[in-house]
Amino acid sequence: MARRVKDFIEISDYTSLETLIRYLETIRDNLPAEHEAELQIRGDDVFGRRLTITYFREQTAEEMEIEQRYSGAAGDNAAIDDLQHQLDDVPFASKGSKKG
Secondary structure (H helix, E strand, C coil): CCCEEEEEEEECCCCCHHHHHHHHHHHHHCCCCCCCCEEEEEEECCCEEEEEEEEEEECCHHHHHHHHHHHHHHCCCHHHHHHHHHHHCCCCCCCCCCCC
16 A cells, blocks of 8 residues: 655745636646645744645655665564554544535
């Protein structure tokens, strides 16, 4: 079973509302299935604020290869890997999960 990883997209440029809406629609239309995407406003008055979209996606082949290379070297992580696979199978429904 392939693992899922959390990825993010940040929107920090100042833009018109129409451009932002088109950008968000494009992102939404290209998200993978079962993405559990969330939108947050992050930052502060000093460094600026930005919109951050977080979502889950399947690992790429390159990421899987790297993980196997380093996890295989340890050898004694079997218990942690087993627990991780068990947690991956736990159903999760986010608070705001609305199909749209």
